[in-house]
Amino acid sequence: MTRLAIAINMHRCIGCQTCSNACKMENNVPMGMLWTRTIAENCDVTDGAVGEFPNLTRTYLPMACQHCENPACQKVCPTGATYKDDMGRVEIDYDKCIGCRMCMAACPYNVRVFNWNDPNRDPDFNYGDKDVPVRSKGVMEKCTLCKERTDRGEEPMCVVCCPTKARIYGDLDDPNSEISQIKRQRSVRILLEERGTKPQVFYFE
Amino acid sequence: MTVSSKTKCTMGLLAALALAGVGCWIFQLVRGLGVTGMSNSNSWGLYITMFMLFVGLSAGGLIVASSASVFHIERYKRVAVPAVITSIVCICVAGMFILIDLGGIQRIWRIVTGPNFVSPLLWDVCVITIYLVINILDLVWMCGKKADEHKVEVLSRIALPVAILVHSVTAWIFGLQIAKAWYSAIMAPIFVASACDSGLALLLVALIALNAAGVFKVEKSLIKSLSGLLAVFIAVDAFFVGCEVLTMAYPGASESVALSHMVSGATAPFFWFEIVCGLLVPFLILVFSKNREKTGLVVVASALVILGVAAKRVWLLFTSFITPNVYGAPGIPAGTATAIGNPSPDVWMTLGTYAPTAPEVMIVVGVISLGVLAFMVLSNKLLRGVDGAAAR
Numbered sequence: 001m002t003r004l005a006i007a008i009n010m011h012r013c014i015g016c017q018t019c020s021n022a023c024k025m026e027n028n029v030p031m032g033m034l035w036t037r038t039i040a041e042n043c044d045v046t047d048g049a050v051g052e053f054p055n056l057t058r059t060y061l062p063m064a065c066q067h068c069e070n071p072a073c074q075k076v077c078p079t080g081a082t083y084k085d086d087m088g089r090v091e092i093d094y095d096k097c098i099g100c101r102m103c104m105a106a107c108p109y110n111v112r113v114f115n116w117n118d119p120n121r122d123p124d125f126n127y128g129d130k131d132v133p134v135r136s137k138g139v140m141e142k143c144t145l146c147k148e149r150t151d152r153g154e155e156p157m158c159v160v161c162c163p164t165k166a167r168i169y170g171d172l173d174d175p176n177s178e179i180s181q182i183k184r185q186r187s188v189r190i191l192l193e194e195r196g197t198k199p200q201v202f203y204f205e
Numbered sequence: 206m207t208v209s210s211k212t213k214c215t216m217g218l219l220a221a222l223a224l225a226g227v228g229c230w231i232f233q234l235v236r237g238l239g240v241t242g243m244s245n246s247n248s249w250g251l252y253i254t255m256f257m258l259f260v261g262l263s264a265g266g267l268i269v270a271s272s273a274s275v276f277h278i279e280r281y282k283r284v285a286v287p288a289v290i291t292s293i294v295c296i297c298v299a300g301m302f303i304l305i306d307l308g309g310i311q312r313i314w315r316i317v318t319g320p321n322f323v324s325p326l327l328w329d330v331c332v333i334t335i336y337l338v339i340n341i342l343d344l345v346w347m348c349g350k351k352a353d354e355h356k357v358e359v360l361s362r363i364a365l366p367v368a369i370l371v372h373s374v375t376a377w378i379f380g381l382q383i384a385k386a387w388y389s390a391i392m393a394p395i396f397v398a399s400a401c402d403s404g405l406a407l408l409l410v411a412l413i414a415l416n417a418a419g420v421f422k423v424e425k426s427l428i429k430s431l432s433g434l435l436a437v438f439i440a441v442d443a444f445f446v447g448c449e450v451l452t453m454a455y456p457g458a459s460e461s462v463a464l465s466h467m468v469s470g471a472t473a474p475f476f477w478f479e480i481v482c483g484l485l486v487p488f489l490i491l492v493f494s495k496n497r498e499k500t501g502l503v504v505v506a507s508a509l510v511i512l513g514v515a516a517k518r519v520w521l522l523f524t525s526f527i528t529p530n531v532y533g534a535p536g537i538p539a540g541t542a543t544a545i546g547n548p549s550p551d552v553w554m555t556l557g558t559y560a561p562t563a564p565e566v567m568i569v570v571g572v573i574s575l576g577v578l579a580f581m582v583l584s585n586k587l588l589r590g591v592d593g594a595a596a597r
Contacts, residue, residue, distance in 0.1 A: 032538060032545035032552055033245065039533030044555055046535045061533060072383055078326040079315040096315045099238070099308020102326050104248040108384035110529045110537050114248065114308065117239035120545045137237040138308030192530055195383050 003069075003088035003172040004145055005200035006159060007179045008062055010189070012166035015040065015047060015060035022161035023064075026146060028128040030119035030135075035111075035143040036064035036158055062166075064158075065090060065111050065143035066191060066199030073103035073112065081140075088172070088200060089145045099138040108195050112142045172200060212418070212581070219578040226571010229564040230305060238308050239542040241565040246537040246557040247526040251565055252306040254518045255572070256299050258403070260333075260375045261396065261514060263295030265404005267340065267368040269431075274361035280427055284412060285357075286347050287421060290583045291404075291411050293340045296371075298576040300333060305568060325377045336371045339364045348587050372400040385525035386453070386463035395445045402438035403514035405431065406487075406507035411580070413504055421588040429497045432506070436491035439510060443484040446517075466527045471558075472520040479520070483513010526557035 023035045041059040049056040074082045081096035104112045118137045131148040146156035159167040170179035189203040243250045270288035273281035346356045373393040380392025415421040453460040467476045487506035496502045536555035544552040
């Protein structure tokens with residue numbers, strides 16, 4: 001089996017949002033939505049900090065689909081449009097999506113985005129990878145772990161473009177992969193671990 | 206059958222509102238769900254609120270009607286036909302709200318060709334379909350040409366558990382979501398309890414209205430007896446709500462965020478309206494035997510119960526959307542049309558906010574009007590001139 005995943009080095013992330021733009025360009029993500037975004041955790045203003053001067057901390061947290069082993073979104077989908085593929089990725093079959101948004105309510109990470117309107121693009125044409133399917137109005141979408149790229153054996157675009165090399169991509173089922181070694185050896189943070197969704201994506205210092 | 210000009214006027218107005226609703230729905234189909242107030246951070250809105258409310262209103266009617274048959278409560282059997290009519294109308298209204306809420310209704314056949322049996326939404330589709338069929342069979346066997354009391358009695362034994370199940374499954378759409386504050390085992394009992402009180406309240410209002418319109422005669426003693434039952438249902442509902450709130454509050458842990466929105470935040474007006482006007486006041490009215498004899502007070506109490514349960518749907522649904530589990534700025538990309546048109550401030554939502562838009566409200570008004578219209582037509586056709594006892 002294969003369990004593709006991304007590990008994110010929190011110490012290296014500088015909150016530049018390059019991953020968001022790289023993903024948007026690669027995957028033809030329309031205006032008004034993103035598949036990955038970086039938040040300043042527990043802050044109510046962008047790039048804010050937590051605490052009182054001079055004792056301030058700031059944690060940048062890149063957020064995208066966690067490709068859970070026990071995906072809450074996949075269980076609730078009435079048509080099986082959301083599925084777990086044999087590479088361990090959580091994917092969406094857009095032709096099957098009826099736009100009920102059950103998965104959106106079920107996802108604890110708020111990483112799904114819905115086409116509330118006809119997708120609006122600026123520039124006014126489809127951009128990105130030619131193999132990425134175009135999504136229509138009324139369907140759900142989210143990070144596919146760059147399905148089209150990873151199918152070809154390439155790394156996801158956010159991993160390629162991260163200027164600080166904060167993202168490490170690999171197979172968790174291969175014990176010798178860099179990502180498996182990090183998961184074994186480093187202190188690892190799993191987002192909302194207590195919810196039991198078992199994300200494959202994880203964070204480390 | 207003869208229909209007064211006043212009734213005709215009301216029906217005409219309702220039909221016009223329903224048509225306006227259809228117009229707005231077509232507008233929504235063309236433009237997408239972006240014409241509503243929903244967004245990526247608050248992804249369910251007024252349609253789902255109304256869906257929950259009307260499933261409850263429907264289940265209540267059938268629970269009373271079939272309990273009468275199952276437990277041989279002779280005097281309640283009299284109201285079985287109007288109860289089944291309200292039940293049919295409300296379940297159709299609820300179903301319409303689910304269909305209207307779908308972003309890709311043209312792909313709905315995918316539910317049939319590739320069902321995921323683990324999804325509570327699939328259970329709901331199945332149970333609501335069965336429920337509607339039972340309701341229609343009930344009505345046919347109660348007052349059709351082939352009226353057959355024995356068949357009704359047998360069917361009632363299936364109808365009662367299905368009526369309870371239909372509301373439990375609706376609760377599980379929410380109650381099984383680990384992601385939200387909805388995640389609670391009491392969700393199904395709470396939904397069944399509010400189905401019983403709001404459904405019975407609606408039945409009372411309908412019976413009093415039918416009596417006043419001279420369509421269907423109901424004795425005062427029956428209204429009084431049903432009102433007493435309503436008081437009991439209100440108390441059970443209040444007990445469950447109390448259990449849930451205490452369980453949320455006591456540990457002071459993760460659910461306290463949702464609780465603070467509920468008791469003192471954005472959804473607090475709805476929460477307190479339900480507690481005071483939806484549970485406390487109607488209970489205090491109906492608990493006294495003398496008050497139950499006054500039709501006016503019964504109508505006021507019933508209307509308050511229905512409004513209170515509607516308010517409950519609001520706080521139950523929206524409280525969970527306010528603070529995301531992983532909180533931080535800039536937040537969640539809203540994805541709405543306004544966000545696309547005005548990217549800099551509107552594209553991000555740190556907290557979930559929601560307000561229904563005009564087309565959304567018009568669609569809801571249209572669907573409810575259609576429901577009331579259907580109720581008037583059905584009750585005029587099936588009840589007028591027929592005494593309740595004769596119908597059975």
